[in-house]
Amino acid sequence: MMQTTTTREEQIKAYAKELGFDLVGIAEAIPSIFQQQYRDWLEKGYAGQMEYLARNLERRLNPQELLPNARSLIVVAMNYYADTEEGPGTPPVRPNHAIFARYARGDDYHDVITKRLYQLLEYIKKRIDPNAAGRVYVDAGPLLEREVAQRAGLGWFGKNTMLINSRRGSYFFLGALVTDLDLEPDRPAQGHCGRCKRCIEACPTGALIAPYQLDARRCISYLTIELKEAIPVELRPALSANGNRIFGCDICQEVCPFNQKFSVPTTEPAFQPREITRNSRLVNLLQLSEPEFREKFRKSPVKRAKRRGLLRNVATALAYSDDPEAEAALQNAAEHDPDPLVREHAAWALDTLRKRKTTSSSP
Template identity: 45%
Template sequence: MTTSTSDPKAADLIRQRAAELGFDACRIADARAEWAASQRLRAFVEHGRHGEMGWIEDTQGRRQHPTAMWEAARSAIMLGVNYGPDHDPLEVLARKDRAAISVYAQGDDYHELIKGRLKQLAGWLVSRFGGELKVFVDTAPLMEKPLAERAGLGWQGKHTNLVSREFGSWLFLGSILTELDLPPDGPSGGSCGQCRACLDVCPTNAFPAPYQLDARRCISYLTIELKGPIPAEFRPLLGNRIYGCDDCLAVCPWNKFAATSREQRLHAREALREPALADLAALDDAAFRALFAKSPVKRIGRDRFIRNVLYAIGNSSAPGLAASARRLLDDPAPLVRGAAVWALSRLLAPADFAALRAATAENDPDVRAEWAA
């Protein structure tokens, strides 16, 4: 049932408390209003653009609308935390012996960081105004970006991510669905205009059209979600990106406002800013887990991560890194061995590669296919 609050300053008090807890943005949307996001989601799935992310299709019914997931939802409190970097994240792309890790993954897992703040805000909200609520941080079938747009945190840009007048393309989102009937703020009315910088910079042409994403071509999907070998056509385009891709976010012109208004609340680990590919290639499972403790990178596992590192080594044009790839030809994981083969095929002279192939015994059919290719 709907729970009303008699406090006319409820929304202002919620925003004040959110700011005290470290949120940079807080606005309210009507969780019941109709929207077009469900049609966009349906088209995304029908075209198969979700790739191996089967959970998107499996939960499509609940993703259609906030009330499809929780019928009692009346208001959505949408919150943002600015994670704009203090440097140009694209500069590392020119340092071929170094690894490019997406800005959001260079520190502790943002899910845990934001979840703690959300739970504190939720506890205060219930004690102050009552009513049931649910808390979300990108882990449930709730389309947060359309809700954030409806609340006025920004608008979905041509790269399909949220763009904010104050924080550019660098906002982590969190949300609280509540039974409370709160006055909605409404959309901000922003627009990308004629700008298409995010579309033009994409290395893999992952945008079939403005405001549309084909995840199967997106480097973030390929390096994080895809479990097997990355298709050969995309490997050279990865460059040294080993976890995610910031290109479309980093070129957004609205980021210049984030640079002047950002408070340093989320910190990158120095070891993850521009790590050496040779060092990463030497990680065994225990060292991988230690390096990426509390990091979102740990979720993809050591083998998938080393696969990405080896593709970057193959793109490095640095023959000195061939030794790192050669050592991994004996790795227990076929996924790693196959990526090592590809890297060596790019770094070694044809005669040297042919000799190495002749001297290497391999039984796994996928790795044998890499040798043959």
């Protein structure tokens, strides 16, 4: 009877699947082939205030700089699409309720994936090579995750700049374990969007300035999460006109045919939506105190925006609400909120709301 031999790569991938990763692949630790494109993107200012994207540039563009003798990257993906009433497409408009980006409705993916990648590293040391070294990256270090994921066979680049898996869509998180093990790399993923331009046409702020090019300064996700200052006045209506997206945005993913056809609900309990991210009225969120915010969004990606950022977004969205309590809530925030950023956006929203009411009541 012949015995089958399991390779190191197969052992690693099998254990990664046991840890709950939906996709796993291996890429060689080599310099990025998109170095010039990335530098050009930064030089054009498309990163906005995300200055961290320009720090440690040489390390970011070359995984070999991240770990002594780095040879391979074990790249993983976890599905975060939760089975909700809206399905994988565009959510129904609920004028008085908040919409959180799908990735932010459950627990913080950084914590979930980081812990499991360290478990994978421990497995490698125990079962593969006791002298193996590794370093974990989960969207919090100088690594171009989407590029290495493409080279590891997990997906290809869509016109919305997302990584798309032909059988899974794009609703998944990425993480990587940089290691000094010399592993056999997988074939890079191949695929394309064809003539489809749904994402570009659907983006309400024109952030997708061309296929495969994003001006983050106009992206609702950037405006509601990464931007720490006032939202440009000309872009504020986009938050409420497209379903009150007060933390992140999924429009370019929701219209994607690959997501509409292939998305399946995640089996990961940590990524199931919390009640507050699934069913919250805007006026109630605007009343959150600092202690309440910390308690409600403990271990949540939403904490990145902090209270001031989230309530800034909520106030902005209320400018176009038909909630009978919106005007009183905005006036209270404009006069009494402890944060000047929230007060300014609440005052703007209150003025906008009153002007809309006046216009609609005019003969």
